[in-house]
Amino acid sequence: MAEFTMPSLGADMDEGLLQEWLVAVGDQVHKGDAIAVVETDKAAIEVECFEDGTVGRLLVEPGTRVPVGTSLAVIETGVAPAPAPAPASAPVAVAETETETGTKAEVSSAPDADGRQPPAEPAPAHRPLPVGTAPPREAVAVGPLVRHLAEQKHLDLAGIRGTGRGGRVTRRDVERATATHPRVRVTPYARRLAGELHVDLAQVRGSGELGAVRAVDVRAAARTGPTVLPAPGPPTAAAPPSPTRAPAAAAHAAVPKPEPFRTRPATASPAPVGEDRTAAMRKAIAALMARSKREIPHYYLSTTVDLDTALTWLHTHNNACPVAERLLPAAPLLKAAALAARQVPELNGFWTDGHFEPGDGVHLGVAVSLRGGGLLTPVLHGADTLGLPALMAALKDLAVRARTGRLRGSELTGATLTVTSLVEQGVETVFGVIHPPQVALVGFGAVTDRPCAVNGLLGVRPMVTATLAADHRASDGAVGARYLTTLNRLLQHPEEL
Amino acid sequence: MTYEQALDLVKTSLTRIVPDADFTALGPTDKFRDRLELDSLDFLQFVETLAELGGCRLDEDDYPRLVTLDGSTRLVAERAA
Amino acid sequence: MTAEGSAKHETEHSTEYGTEHKTTYREALREALRDALRADDRVFLMGEDVGRYGGCFGVSLGLLEEFGPERIRDTPLSESAFVGAGIGAALAGMRPIVEIMTVNFSLLALDQILNNAATLLHMSGGQLPVPLVIRMTTGAGRQLAAQHSHSLEGWYAHIPGIRVLAPATIEDARHMLAAALADPDPVLIFEHGALYNASGELHPDARIPDLDRAVVRRAGTDITLITYGGSLPKTLAAAEELAVAGVSAEVVDLRTLRPLDDTTVMESVARTHRAVVVDEAWRSGSLAAEVSARITEQAFYDLDAPVERVCSAEVPIPYARQLEEAALPGTAGIVAAARRVAGPTWSAADGGRSPSDGDGRVS
Numbered sequence: 035m036a037e038f039t040m041p042s043l044g045a046d047m048d049e050g051l052l053q054e055w056l057v058a059v060g061d062q063v064h065k066g067d068a069i070a071v072v073e074t075d076k077a078a079i080e081v082e083c084f085e086d087g088t089v090g091r092l093l094v095e096p097g098t099r100v101p102v103g104t105s106l107a108v109i110e111t112g113v114a115p116a117p118a119p120a121p122a123s124a125p126v127a128v129a130e131t132e133t134e135t136g137t138k139a140e141v142s143s144a145p146d147a148d149g150r151q152p153p154a155e156p157a158p159a160h161r162p163l164p165v166g167t168a169p170p171r172e173a174v175a176v177g178p179l180v181r182h183l184a185e186q187k188h189l190d191l192a193g194i195r196g197t198g199r200g201g202r203v204t205r206r207d208v209e210r211a212t213a214t215h216p217r218v219r220v221t222p223y224a225r226r227l228a229g230e231l232h233v234d235l236a237q238v239r240g241s242g243e244l245g246a247v248r249a250v251d252v253r254a255a256a257r258t259g260p261t262v263l264p265a266p267g268p269p270t271a272a273a274p275p276s277p278t279r280a281p282a283a284a285a286h287a288a289v290p291k292p293e294p295f296r297t298r299p300a301t302a303s304p305a306p307v308g309e310d311r312t313a314a315m316r317k318a319i320a321a322l323m324a325r326s327k328r329e330i331p332h333y334y335l336s337t338t339v340d341l342d343t344a345l346t347w348l349h350t351h352n353n354a355c356p357v358a359e360r361l362l363p364a365a366p367l368l369k370a371a372a373l374a375a376r377q378v379p380e381l382n383g384f385w386t387d388g389h390f391e392p393g394d395g396v397h398l399g400v401a402v403s404l405r406g407g408g409l410l411t412p413v414l415h416g417a418d419t420l421g422l423p424a425l426m427a428a429l430k431d432l433a434v435r436a437r438t439g440r441l442r443g444s445e446l447t448g449a450t451l452t453v454t455s456l457v458e459q460g461v462e463t464v465f466g467v468i469h470p471p472q473v474a475l476v477g478f479g480a481v482t483d484r485p486c487a488v489n490g491l492l493g494v495r496p497m498v499t500a501t502l503a504a505d506h507r508a509s510d511g512a513v514g515a516r517y518l519t520t521l522n523r524l525l526q527h528p529e530e531l
Numbered sequence: 532m533t534y535e536q537a538l539d540l541v542k543t544s545l546t547r548i549v550p551d552a553d554f555t556a557l558g559p560t561d562k563f564r565d566r567l568e569l570d571s572l573d574f575l576q577f578v579e580t581l582a583e584l585g586g587c588r589l590d591e592d593d594y595p596r597l598v599t600l601d602g603s604t605r606l607v608a609e610r611a612a
Numbered sequence: 613m614t615a616e617g618s619a620k621h622e623t624e625h626s627t628e629y630g631t632e633h634k635t636t637y638r639e640a641l642r643e644a645l646r647d648a649l650r651a652d653d654r655v656f657l658m659g660e661d662v663g664r665y666g667g668c669f670g671v672s673l674g675l676l677e678e679f680g681p682e683r684i685r686d687t688p689l690s691e692s693a694f695v696g697a698g699i700g701a702a703l704a705g706m707r708p709i710v711e712i713m714t715v716n717f718s719l720l721a722l723d724q725i726l727n728n729a730a731t732l733l734h735m736s737g738g739q740l741p742v743p744l745v746i747r748m749t750t751g752a753g754r755q756l757a758a759q760h761s762h763s764l765e766g767w768y769a770h771i772p773g774i775r776v777l778a779p780a781t782i783e784d785a786r787h788m789l790a791a792a793l794a795d796p797d798p799v800l801i802f803e804h805g806a807l808y809n810a811s812g813e814l815h816p817d818a819r820i821p822d823l824d825r826a827v828v829r830r831a832g833t834d835i836t837l838i839t840y841g842g843s844l845p846k847t848l849a850a851a852e853e854l855a856v857a858g859v860s861a862e863v864v865d866l867r868t869l870r871p872l873d874d875t876t877v878m879e880s881v882a883r884t885h886r887a888v889v890v891d892e893a894w895r896s897g898s899l900a901a902e903v904s905a906r907i908t909e910q911a912f913y914d915l916d917a918p919v920e921r922v923c924s925a926e927v928p929i930p931y932a933r934q935l936e937e938a939a940l941p942g943t944a945g946i947v948a949a950a951r952r953v954a955g956p957t958w959s960a961a962d963g964g965r966s967p968s969d970g971d972g973r974v975s
Contacts, residue, residue, distance in 0.1 A: 222912050226914075241956050242955050
């Protein structure tokens with residue numbers, strides 16, 4: 035059994051709107067299947083599951099906004115929870131902890147406000163038991179000691195059910211609320227590293243013993259970028275949601291038997307639309323770019339590439355092809371950028387924990403601007419291994435889905451190098467801002483006819499300015515120069531790309 | 532194919548890419564790539580759709596004519612016959 | 613005691629010694645003694661059977677003939693008496709080297725070492741330094757049973773006022789004695805019995821690290837294996853096996869058990885973020901416990917896994933070969949502990965990058 039949780043799908047994402055379930059209870063699912071659509075500040079993303087199994091229960095109904103890490107569904111994997119450090123074991127262990135404490139809370143409290151009795155039959159081990167909450171209150175009646183305790187533990191008193199006289203929150207209530215928050219097992223070094231890399235530990239899956247988060251997990255999380263926190267800030271684990279019971283009316287048709295949803299009414303706000311969405315994306319981009327410029331000592335190089343050979347070859351190729359198989363200049367440019375990254379691996383990877391870690395393959399983040407503003411960088415995985423037609427097809431597919439908001443989580447993460455192209459915008463040169471923790475960004479300006487020396491004479495050729503912004507902590511100018519030179523050389527032999 | 536039919540195909544093709552395209556504000560000789568903010572991928576998609584709907588071949592050499600509604604419509608009307 | 617010690621002589625004496633280029637740990641110790649005796653008239657060697665017999669483990673073979681009975685002195689079988697005599701000689705300005713057959717028997721001289729050698733300087737307001745060197749054999753692995761096989765150097769490392777050395781290599785066997793004699797305070801040198809026959813090249817020009825420093829015997833990036841003395845060869849062999857399995861292990865030889873060189877250990881742990889301590893002594897209250905505690909105190913925020921210890925089983929070391937082997941730290945046990953601590957080499961957050969999703973444990 036495994037939990038399927040709200041993933042973190044982008045820099046600074048701390049909550050997401052479950053837009054739609056793509057599966058129903060009882061469906062067989064496989065690792066990598068898209069099973070839900072989650073709307074983030076940036077886009078609607080199809081989210082994949084990490085386990086093979088059967089959908090056992092859907093815990094959150096569509097239209098609900100929940101914090102990252104909240105359980106959305108239970109996947110029955112047919113494997114008993116074991117203490118082996120398999121990837122799935124962390125959430126399993128967490129669920130059990132929660133259930134145990136939840137059970138105690140349930141037993142020791144009266145029936146809930148809506149009169150539901152505690153289940154008569156023994157609850158299954160993974161059953162998310164309701165903790166219940168009092169109706170919303172304008173002001174919470176608490177004493178100074180309790181308020182102090184809650185502050186110490188970063189608890190929101192409004193989310194705690196009071197069992198004292200007149201619904202007062204007692205010291206015991208605070209302690210119980212604290213106890214229901216699963217403790218994330220993290221090694222001291224991993225905790226330190228998470229602070230340095232601004233990774234939110236609550237969202238990192240541990241690979242160590244009993245699901246302990248180790249340094250390698252933090253680095254992986256930093257590399258894929260989804261759980262990056264704005265620095266500095268209190269870890270979100272310090273103020274997790276208090277599990278409460280959603281109104282019975284909120285039960286969704288996809289759920290055969292209405293189960294209490296573990297949601298947070300306070301945050302069940304409508305999805306940001308229109309300007310809100312744009313503003314949210316602006317904020318996310320602002321945080322990431324500010325971090326980049328704050329932490330990364332950029333250096334910049336530029337060179338002009340003669341594209342005459344490449345474009346002539348492209349034209350010949352395209353005239354022999356149906357429209358659907360035509361290549362854009364972007365295809366050879368991206369392929370050359372990827373191949374050059376393979377040949378100059380010092381620029382393909384991540385800066386983590388004070389040192390460079392080379393990427394496992396060349397995965398190109400491709401900046402795609404969105405109609406109405408903002409941008410996404412879907413990832414061309416293994417771009418150096420794709421033939422031009424396959425690369426073109428993948429690019430078209432990603433761009434279309436980026437704009438219609440149907441990207442998968444894995445298609446937004448894992449880039450080892452980003453390419454930005456302002457070919458369309460009519461500017462000659464773009465000096466980019468590196469996407470941390472990557473160490474370089476390649477830019478292409480517009481392809482324009484320019485005068486240049488050809489075989490000792492003045493000629494007019496289609497030229498593009500290729501630029502490189504690179505992290506001076508990870509590489510020096512000579513490496514960057516080698517990259518651009520390699521890129522130029524590759525583009526002179528388009529037939530070999 | 533009549534001009535009207537061809538224009539309909541052109542608009543349909545553009546609407547597939549820009550669902551909320553406002554053709555009332557787009558003159559027949561306006562460059563729609565700029566007005567509708569089509570990038571090269573969008574444009575390729577447009578050409579692909581137009582060729583498919585019109586049942587005709589459109590080559591790269593035709594691209595200079597595919598910049599306005601009027602130019603595109605005339606080209607498709609000729610080719611689709 | 614005497615019968616057991618004597619019975620052991622024959623096998624120890626029958627060892628072939630190496631060629632000119634190659635040498636053994638035993639010969640390196642003897643060369644060091646010879647050098648010291650030549651360099652300083654105040655130096656003399658005394659202990660049970662060090663003279664005519666050539667030493668219970670053959671270390672002082674031939675020295676009596678070379679330096680005479682005044683300087684190579686056989687003593688009665690009374691550790692307390694001859695260690696006490698050594699302390700007296702040191703107080704009187706000599707530079708005695710006292711050999712005790714094994715660490716087990718040194719307990720008979722513990723009163724002299726703890727209450728006199730270690731304290732006199734401090735109780736005399738600095739007037740009575742005790743420049744004494746005591747050599748003794750430690751450790752198991754040779755079927756000498758429970759009265760000759762224990763590793764009690766950790767007990768001595770508990771005592772302020774003395775320095776405790778554990779040469780684990782031929783270089784250290786050759787060069788530590790001179791440094792020990794130069795120390796104005798009592799120095800105990802623990803020679804692991806399993807090392808005497810170890811052979812290898814002795815590099816004449818090798819730079820000898822000073823006695824205050826532990827040494828990285830093998831560099832690595834994933835885990836630090838901390839050990840000393842007779843466990844060093846096993847630990848290096850374990851590091852070799854780990855390398856084949858893709859785990860890069862750094863091996864730190866403590867060399868000096870008191871005072872411990874925290875700097876080298878912590879620097880290594882800061883690089884690898886994981887540590888296993890290998891110590892042939894019993895686990896409870898061991899030197900391994902001390903090292904582990906210091907890592908937790910000083911490098912807690914560098915740790916990516918709990919520190920593990922590989923020690924001897926908590927039994928009197930058995931005589932039977934299989935039982936003795938089972939009781940001692942072995943290469944396989946070190947490898948297993950290191951792999952537990954190193955954990956899977958992939959991350960759960962990487963999802964599909966794990967080598968086997970069903971069973972994540974690398975085994």
